[in-house]
Amino acid sequence: MVAQFVRLKLTLMANTFRRSVWQTIGVVLGSLYAAGVLVVAVGGAIAGGTSDAVVTGQVLIVVGAVLVLGWWLVPVFLYGVDATLDPHRFATYAIPRTRLLAGLAVAGVVSIPGIATLLATVGAAFAWWRTPTAVLAALVGAVLAVALCVVGSRAVTTALSPLLESRRSREVLTIITIVPLMLFGPAFSWFAQRTESAAEAGADAVPQALADISALVSWTPFGAPWGLAAAVHDGAWVAALGRLAVAVATLAVAVWVWDRALTRTLERPVEGGGKGARGKGLGLFDRFPATPVGAVAARAAIYWVRDPRYSTSILLIPLLPVVLFFATRSGGSEVIVILAPLAAWIAGFAISNDIGYDHTAFALHVATGIRGSVDRWGRAVPVLVVGMPLVVAYALVAAALSGRWEWLPPLLGLSVGTLAASTGVSSLVSARWLYPVPRPGESPFKQPQGAAGATMVAQAASTGLVGLVSLPGVALTLLAILLPSPVLGWVALVVAPVVGIVTLVVGVRWGSRIYDLRAPELLQRVLSYA
Structure with missing residues (x-):
């Protein structure tokens, strides 16, 4: 035996x-x-x-x-x-x-x-x-x-x-x-x-x-x-x-x-089911506009709160100050400047494979004929609504902990620009490159069999694109801090968000076009990972 x-x-x-x-x-x-x-x-x-x-x-x-x-x-x-x-x-x-x-x-x-x-x-x-x-x-x-x-x-x-x-x-x-x-x-x-x-x-x-x-x-x-x-x-x-x-x-x-x-x-196997929770209204659907974009945004926001595959990404962000605090004790207080841009990148990157995370629920979008622009903006809205005040707060924290308030303008600009750029790139990548992810109810740390290569390619492409479009803001921020140059800091405060917003709009529109053309193929790809 x-x-x-x-x-x-x-x-x-x-x-x-x-x-x-x-x-x-x-x-x-x-x-x-x-x-x-x-x-x-x-x-x-x-x-x-x-x-x-x-x-x-x-x-x-x-x-x-x-x-x-x-x-x-x-x-x-x-x-x-x-x-x-x-x-x-x-x-x-x-x-x-x-x-x-x-x-x-x-x-x-x-x-x-x-x-x-x-x-x-x-x-x-x-x-x-x-x-x-x-x-x-x-x-x-x-x-x-x-x-x-x-x-x-x-x-x-x-x-x-x-x-x-x-x-x-x-x-x-x-x-x-x-x-x-x-x-x-x-x-x-x-x-x-x-x-x-x-x-x-x-x-x-x-x-x-x-x-x-x-x-x-x-x-x-x-x-x-x-x-x-x-x-x-x-x-x-x-x-x-x-x-x-x-x-x-x-x-x-x-x-x-x-x-x-x-x-x-x-x-005596454990039986599924259990007592259902009492309904208390429509939850987050009551808090978003009664529009197609609002409905998709509400559903995406519920995932962020209740799905551990998303919530683990959220939990990384509050722990970043703790990690960087220990880093500053050994590497100098300057390390803390990456707090806000890093949090912005993580928040935007979290939706880089959101169609894959939908699993079979994505069939609802395809069956109801949701347009690509509605799907893309609906998924991006929760990231921007939650991420924007968060990265601004982290930029303030970084300036306060480092004692360099003159760094605040370039940090604010770079952080806001990175959040917008990362969200825009993720809106494009999630419609173009799908890869296997843990299914609903599975551990977010589980690596599906055969997903390592595709995951590395998709994530490398996403990270590379964000780095490329963020390069002007990063360069201006580094020059403003290293020279130092207050004028370049204020320039970074304007240039980085503008580049990020342009990237967001282009990424969402490009991703929408791909979504409209390939929605059935995307559903077939997602179902093949089941």
């Missing part, structure tokens, strides 16, 4: 090369990237073990614990990433649950992340090549670590599946996820600064901190498998047995949780 599951998974992986060229390119690029990371990681571990096995063991414990924790948590946030062997599909085959668990567990390794993790853990075991007994312990730890990765991941996702069945819960989870992802860079910068300060204070400060952290992590369920080899290398056999017991006990608990959760989901 286990072999059958593995053959099934291998067949599904092989079929990915037959679906589309872009999907094949994406798989190949992902495999090459994983191979590169694998070579660097294993080579670094062996080289480190040759020079200093103790420190290398401490690093492996910390990094390995993060790897196991990532396997447990990432699938929760990227719900629906890999459903090729969904247990619900085997419910009617009366497969004994123990065989089903074993087959799913082994098949879980048969994927690019799974194979890379297996090879990395086994390869890292040879960092202890100077101590054969430690190599054997490391190989045992590698098997336990991979088992914990796969079984723990399945246990967590299966146990939380009733929660993830609720779309509102998934939306809240997505919003919670984006915050630590955005703050990871600033946190890493802060940690690097603290490490540098500690190193200046004393040469042994950093190694001692690493030793303390690894000693603590090695007794956790995530780091225990990685601590086996280190304990054997040091001759601490009692500690090795203790860490082995922690790893085995954790694996046993994970199997039990997975078994119970799988039994519940197969025998």
